[in-house]
Amino acid sequence: MRFICDVMLGRLARYLRILGLDTVYIKNYQELINITQGAGPFCFFTKRTKNTPEGSIFIKADRIKEQMEEVMPIISPYIDKGLFLCRCLDCNTMLVDREKSEIEGHVPEFIYHRHDRFKVCPSCKKIYWGGTHLEHMETWIKSLLKDW
Numbered sequence: 243m244r245f246i247c248d249v250m251l252g253r254l255a256r257y258l259r260i261l262g263l264d265t266v267y268i269k270n271y272q273e274l275i276n277i278t279q280g281a282g283p284f285c286f287f288t289k290r291t292k293n294t295p296e297g298s299i300f301i302k303a304d305r306i307k308e309q310m311e312e313v314m315p316i317i318s319p320y321i322d323k324g325l326f327l328c329r330c331l332d333c334n335t336m337l338v339d340r341e342k343s344e345i346e347g348h349v350p351e352f353i354y355h356r357h358d359r360f361k362v363c364p365s366c367k368k369i370y371w372g373g374t375h376l377e378h379m380e381t382w383i384k385s386l387l388k389d390w
């Protein structure tokens with residue numbers, strides 16, 4: 243299952259990626275048509291109320307916490323805890339592990355010394371380490387998932 247978030251739901255897209263879900267963030271309607279044509283099943287989260295394709299789900303909430311609660315019943319069957327933090331938040335690409343030695347010089351020194359495990363996005367080259375993804379929301383994410 244592929245998830246698509248419209249331009250109003252950028253934060254939601256990032257959170258779905260944290261959970262490992264394949265999530266496309268679109269900026270306009272033409273992108274949606276391009277992505278969904280001939281593709282497999284998808285679920286389109288949107289703030290639009292009109293002219294939405296089949297498979298669209300209107301998101302009522304404006305705040306990310308409530309948005310996550312809204313989508314949880316839909317996304318929970320697709321969540322695989324083994325895929326948490328395995329996807330680039332910016333571009334949705336699956337991350338790859340990198341040796342610490344390869345990272346030296348590419349991240350701030352205090353980060354380099356404080357962390358042992360690093361991942362890199364092969365597409366946009368962004369480097370991730372423990373904490374980057376969670377943005378201090380770890381506790382909240384855990385509590386959200388506990389009920390599912």
Ligand SMILES: [Zn+2]
Nearest residue numbers: 330333363366
């Ligand atoms: Zn990336």
